[in-house]
Amino acid sequence: MGRSRYRILDEQYPYFHTATIVGWQPVFTRKESAQILLDSFTWLQTNTDFRLHGFVILENHVHFIATASEHSRRIQQFKSFTARKLIDLLEERGAATILRHLAFYKRKDKTQSQYQLWQEGTHPEEMANETMLRQRLEYIHNNPVERGYVDTAEHWRYSSARNYTGQEGLVSVDILS
Numbered sequence: 198m199g200r201s202r203y204r205i206l207d208e209q210y211p212y213f214h215t216a217t218i219v220g221w222q223p224v225f226t227r228k229e230s231a232q233i234l235l236d237s238f239t240w241l242q243t244n245t246d247f248r249l250h251g252f253v254i255l256e257n258h259v260h261f262i263a264t265a266s267e268h269s270r271r272i273q274q275f276k277s278f279t280a281r282k283l284i285d286l287l288e289e290r291g292a293a294t295i296l297r298h299l300a301f302y303k304r305k306d307k308t309q310s311q312y313q314l315w316q317e318g319t320h321p322e323e324m325a326n327e328t329m330l331r332q333r334l335e336y337i338h339n340n341p342v343e344r345g346y347v348d349t350a351e352h353w354r355y356s357s358a359r360n361y362t363g364q365e366g367l368v369s370v371d372i373l374s
Contacts, residue, residue, distance in 0.1 A: 208268050211250050211373075213333045214319035216276060217258040219302035222295050224283060224314070225256050231355050233282045234259055235368045237275050247271045248371040253337045254355035255344070260337045262324060264371075272319055280314040330373060334361075
């Protein structure tokens with residue numbers, strides 16, 4: 198897959214992102230792998246002006262809504278850091294089947310690495326109005342419900358749905374009012 202044609206045009210708006218593991222490999226089936234994404238979100242929030250408004254982590258992809266200056270750079274930092282950490286974790290665990298898939302799906306022009314974890318791009322979608330933002334947030338939170346994993350959105354640990362119901366989530370979220 199080539200580079201995304203989607204672009205960050207106006208950084209004053211939040212953007213909806215989807216980041217998917219190449220070949221839809223189920224990398225986020227253990228809490229240690231999901232924690233790497235949560236740690237990356239927390240690092241970005243602490244060390245930059247990155248504001249996370251909503252997220253959900255499923256077995257092979259993550260959806261999130263965020264705002265930041267240098268938005269594209271923040272997403273690149275997120276994907277680069279998480280790719281390195283997740284590949285290290287898979288190697289430590291001896292996850293040979295998934296690693297073979299990540300090697301198979303690696304783009305030929307990526308000569309610096311043995312594997313490719315993320316599909317190219319995150320297809321950022323500008324959330325320029327309240328209606329669009331609410332629809333995407335609802336989509337994010339209901340994703341595990343639609344898949345039949347949980348009965349209510351706030352029961353999915355790896356989501357910001359809890360934050361939006363006043364409960365403590367696994368990572369801080371900038372609640373949209």
